[in-house]
Amino acid sequence: MTDPTSTTDEPRLDPADPGCHHRGGAERELVARIQWLMHLRWAAAASVIVFGAFVVHLYRTEHKVAYFLGILGLASAIAAYNALFTHYWRKMLESGHPPRTRAHLFANLQIGVDLLALTAYALLTGGPASPVLSHFVFHVIFASILLSTRAAYAWATVATGLGTLVIFLGAAPGQLAIVPEGILLGRFPLMVFAGFVALVYLSAYLATHIVQRLRQHEAEARRFLSQLQAKADELSQANQNLQSAQMMQTAYMRRVSHELRSPLSAISNSLQVVGEGYAGDLPDRAEQIVGRAHGRIEDLLRMVNDLLALSRARSTRPREYxxxxxxxxxxxxxxxxxxxxxxxxxxxxxxxxxxxxxxxxxxxxxxxxxxxxxxxxxxxxxxxxxxxxxxxxxxxxxxxxxxxxxxxxxxxxxxxxxxxxxxxxxxxxxxxxxxxxxxxxxxxxxxxxxxxxxxxxxxxxxxxxxxxxxxxxxxxxxxxxx
Amino acid sequence: MAERLILIVDDDPDIAEAMGLVLESTGAEVRIEEDVDAGIAAALEMRPDLILVDLMLPDPDDGYFFVHRLRSEGEYGARVPVVLLSSLTRAEMDDLRYPEVEGAPFEAGEPVPISAFLEKPTPPARLLGAANDLLG
Structure with a gap:
C-alpha cells in the first residue's frame, strides 16, 4: 500500500459522485463491494465461532478445548484484521477518494487474507471433510466480480492451492483431521481434491463469464447513454438557439411595429390637433380636408396594426412562451x-x-x-x-x-x-x-x-x-x- | 389645470408639439425634453405636476430607464404621476412589466411604476381625460 496522502492523477472513486457514471459502473461497484465485504466479515467472524464450535463438538472426540480455542482465536483474528481494514478504508476515504489501483490492491489484500483465514478454518473443522471447504468458491466469485478475469483465475489458483493444502494436510493420519481416519484414507482425498478443483475453476469460469457479459452490456449502456447525452446537449443547444432567435424576432417585430407606427402616429396626432382647432381656428373647408386626411391615416394605422398582428399570429412560438x-x-x-x-x-x-x-x-x-x-x-x-x-x-x-x-x-x-x-x-x-x-x-x-x-x-x-x-x-x- | 406644469419627454418633436398644444389649451404650462438625461434634469429642476414619457427615446427601453431613475429620486420622484406613451399597443407592452435588459438596474418582470399608459396616436380627448384624472 502506498501513502494515502500522496497525490496522483488517477481517477478517484466516489460512490456518491455522479461523475462516477462517466468512469464506469465497475469502479463504483468495487467501492461499494469493498465496503460490503467488510460488513459481511463481521458476520463471518461471528459465524466462525458458532458454526466452528458446532462442527468441532460434532466431529471431535478428543482435544475439544484446544480446537475450541483455535476456533476462537481464528474468529478474533478475523475480527481484528477486519477492524484494521475498516479503519484503513475510512482513512482512505477521508483523505479524498482512493485511486482505482489502490482500491484494487485493497480488494486483493482482503481476498488474500480471507483465503488464509478460510484455510485455517477448514483445517480446524475437518480438512477434506470440512463443511466450509466449498467456501473457497465465494472468494473466487468476489474476485470475478470485483477484479479482472486474470485476477479471478489467479485467485482461483491460489484457492485451489490452499484447498489442496487443506485436503491433504487434513487427511494425513494423526495430523489435523478431526474425523475418523478410515474415511480419509484411500481415494477419498483425491476425489475431494478433484471435485474441489473442478468447483473452484468452474465457479471462476462461470462468474467471470457472467461478469464479462454484464460489463459488456454496461459498456454498451454507457456508450448509449453518452450518445443520448450528446443528443440531449444538441437538442438543448438547438432549443437555446430557437429561443434566442425567438427573442430576436420579437425584438425585431417590436422595432418594426414602432418604426411603422411612429410616423403615422405623429401625422395622425398632428392632423387631429390641427383639425380640432388646438393650433388655431381653421376655415371650414380646411377643417373638412384635415378631418378626411386624419380618417385616412387612421385607416392606414389600422391596416398596419392588423398586418403586424397577422404576421405575429402566424409565427410559430416555442411552447416555453x-x-x-x-x-x-x-x-x-x-x-x-x-x-x-x-x-x-x-x-x-x-x-x-x-x-x-x-x-x-x-x-x-x-x-x-x-x-x-x-x-x-x-x-x-x-x-x-x-x-x-x-x-x-x-x-x-x-x-x-x-x-x-x-x-x-x-x-x-x-x-x-x-x-x-x-x-x-x-x-x-x-x-x-x-x-x-x-x-x-x-x-x-x-x-x-x-x-x-x-x-x-x-x-x-x-x-x-x-x-x-x-x-x-x-x-x-x-x-x-x- | 391652469398653472399646472407638465413635462413631455419625447424624441418625436411632432408628437410632442401636438400633445403640448392640447395640454396648453387647458392653461397648463408645458415643457418638452428629448432624452432621458435632459428629462430627468428638467423633472428635478422644475418639479412638474405631471410627466409624459415616451418609451423609445430612441432606444427601445429608454422610457423604462427614465421611470426607474425618476422613482429613485427622493420623495418627489416617487410620487409624481407619470404617463408612459408608446406607438406599441397595450397588448405589446408585456403587461407593463419591466423587460429583461442586460445591465439594467430594474428587475425584469416587476410592474413598471407608472400612473397610466397611453397608446400613440393619442386622441386629444383621451390625453385630456388622462391628464385630468391624474391632476385632479
Missing part, C-alpha cells in the same frame, strides 16, 4: 375594454362565461386579441338594441367559447371566404365602410397556432355565432392569467 390562461378572465377583461363601445352603440354585451372553465395553454397577448376581435366584430355588425352574448363550456377536453350576436348576419355563400385575408362581406361593407378585412384572418391564425378550431353559423338578419374550440392546457382549471 405559452402559459396557462383562463378564458373567463380574458373574456371579463375584453368585456370591460369593449363595454363602452357597446354602450355607445346601444348594444347589450353579456358575458356568460362560467368562471370554473379549465385553462388553455396559450400566448396571452394573442388569446386576448382573439376574444377582442370576435367581440369587437360582433358589436360592430350588430344594430342598436341588439345583443352580443359570450358563452363558454367544457366539451371533450376542449374549452369552447361562443360569441353570438343578433347582428346583420352573413350570406351563406360568403361563409367559406370569411377567414381569408382582406375579405369583407358585401353586407359588412355596406353596413360599415371602415375595416381592413384582416380581423378574422388574424383570429383564424391565432386559433390555428393554438391547435384549436373556429367555425361560424349565421343567418341573414338574425345574427352570427362564432364558436372557438381550444385544447385544455396548463395546470388545473383555476384561472391563472387574466
Amino acid at each position: 405559452l402559459e396557462p390562461i383562463s378564458l373567463p378572465a380574458v373574456t371579463a377583461e375584453v368585456c370591460e375594454l369593449l363595454g363602452e363601445r357597446a354602450e355607445l352603440k346601444g348594444v347589450t354585451l353579456i358575458n356568460e362565461m362560467p368562471p370554473e372553465l379549465p385553462n388553455v395553454l396559450g400566448d396571452r397577448e394573442e388569446i386576448v386579441q382573439l376574444v377582442t376581435n370576435l367581440t369587437a366584430n360582433a358589436i360592430k355588425y350588430t344594430e342598436e338594441q341588439g345583443t352580443v352574448n359570450i358563452r363558454g363550456r367544457e366539451e371533450a377536453g376542449q374549452v369552447v367559447v361562443e360569441v353570438a350576436d343578433t347582428g346583420i348576419g352573413i350570406d351563406e355563400d360568403e361563409l367559406p371566404n370569411l377567414f381569408q385575408e382582406f375579405y369583407r362581406t358585401k353586407r359588412g361593407r355596406d353596413y360599415q365602410a371602415v375595416g381592413t378585412g384582416l380581423g378574422l384572418a388574424i383570429t383564424r391564425a391565432i386559433v390555428d397556432q393554438h391547435g384549436g378550431t373556429i367555425e361560424v353559423a349565421s343567418k341573414v338578419g338574425e345574427g352570427s355565432t362564432f364558436t372557438v374550440r381550444m385544447p385544455q392546457g396548463g395546470p388545473g382549471s383555476q384561472p391563472v392569467a387574466g
